[in-house]
Amino acid sequence: MRTAVITVAHGRHQHLRRQLDGLAAGSHLPDLHVVVALADPDVPGIVAGDARRHVVAHDADPAALPLGQARNVGAAAALERGAELLVFLDVDCIPGRDLIGRYLDVAGRPQHGDALLCGPVTYLPPPGPHGYDLSALEVRPHPARPAPDDGDVLAGTDYTLFWSLSFAATARTWQRIGGFCELYRGYGGEDTDFGQCAAEAEVGLRWVGGAHAFHQHHPVSNPPVQHLDDIVANAAVFHRRWGWWPMGGWLEAFEARGLIERDAEGRPIRLSAPASAKSS
Structure with missing residues (x-):
C-alpha cells in the first residue's frame, strides 16, 4: 500500500527537523512525505535532500491559519502522486519507530481498513541541551485518549476524541469523509468537526496500539x-x-x-x- 505522510508546517522548524529524523529512523519508510508550507517560505530548505519529500506552498494570513484547508491541500497532493494510505502527522510530533508499520498493518486488515485510524500520543517534557534522544523516548500516552496495548486495536464510538496529531485513513476512507471543513480559521474546532463528519459518513473509528507519536514540548496556556x-x-x-x-x-x-x-x-x-x- 503506497503510503504518504502529510505534515502542515508553519514555523516550529526544529520540531520539523526532529520529525524528519524520526521518520528516517522508522521501521517502515513512507513512500512520500508531503509537507505543506503554510505561509512559511523557509520550509523547502529544511526538507530538501530527500526525493521522497514534496513541498506544497500554501499562502495564508499568518494570523488566521486555515489548518484544515492546508491538510486538504496536502492530501490532494498525496493522492495525485498515487498514495493509497494517508498518514497525517502534526509538525510537533515525532513518529515512533513503528508508527508507519502499525498504520499499514491495520489498514490492510479487512475489518479495520475502512476505518479512521488513530494512534496514541505521548506529550514530551522540554528537550535537554542536545534535544531529544529519539532512541529513548518514553511512552506515556495522553490519558484523555484510548491507548491500547502495542499490537491491539480498539474500536471507538466517541468521535469527539478524534484529534489530528496522528491519524491515518485509506484514500477511499478519506474521500468518503470528505476531508476537513475549510470554514475554520486559526485555532480550534476543525478536528472535532472532522470527527463528526466521519461519524455522519458511518466511518468506523479505531485506536491503534503501537502507532506511537511523541508530541514535542512547546509553551502553552490553559485556557488558551x-x-x-x-x-x-x-x-x-x-x-x-x-x-x-x-x-x-x-x-x-x-x-x-x-x-x-x-x-x-x-x-x-x-x-x-x-x-x-x-x-x-
Whole structure:
C-alpha cells in the first residue's frame, strides 16, 4: 500500500527537523512525505535532500491559519502522486519507530481498513541541551485518549476524541469523509468537526496500539487565551454546522475569567475586557 505522510508546517522548524529524523529512523519508510508550507517560505530548505519529500506552498494570513484547508491541500497532493494510505502527522510530533508499520498493518486488515485510524500520543517534557534522544523516548500516552496495548486495536464510538496529531485513513476512507471543513480559521474546532463528519459518513473509528507519536514540548496556556477570538469564531461555525457547542471546557474557563459571556442560546459573546476590569 503506497503510503504518504502529510505534515502542515508553519514555523516550529526544529520540531520539523526532529520529525524528519524520526521518520528516517522508522521501521517502515513512507513512500512520500508531503509537507505543506503554510505561509512559511523557509520550509523547502529544511526538507530538501530527500526525493521522497514534496513541498506544497500554501499562502495564508499568518494570523488566521486555515489548518484544515492546508491538510486538504496536502492530501490532494498525496493522492495525485498515487498514495493509497494517508498518514497525517502534526509538525510537533515525532513518529515512533513503528508508527508507519502499525498504520499499514491495520489498514490492510479487512475489518479495520475502512476505518479512521488513530494512534496514541505521548506529550514530551522540554528537550535537554542536545534535544531529544529519539532512541529513548518514553511512552506515556495522553490519558484523555484510548491507548491500547502495542499490537491491539480498539474500536471507538466517541468521535469527539478524534484529534489530528496522528491519524491515518485509506484514500477511499478519506474521500468518503470528505476531508476537513475549510470554514475554520486559526485555532480550534476543525478536528472535532472532522470527527463528526466521519461519524455522519458511518466511518468506523479505531485506536491503534503501537502507532506511537511523541508530541514535542512547546509553551502553552490553559485556557488558551491567546486563541480566544479564534475559538469563539470557530465555535460559532461548528454550532451552525452541528447544532451544539464544542470546546466546552475552554468556553467555560473564558466565561469564568470574564472574557466572554453566553447568551440564552449558549452563544459565546466576546467581551471587550474582562468583567473584573469593567467593574473597577
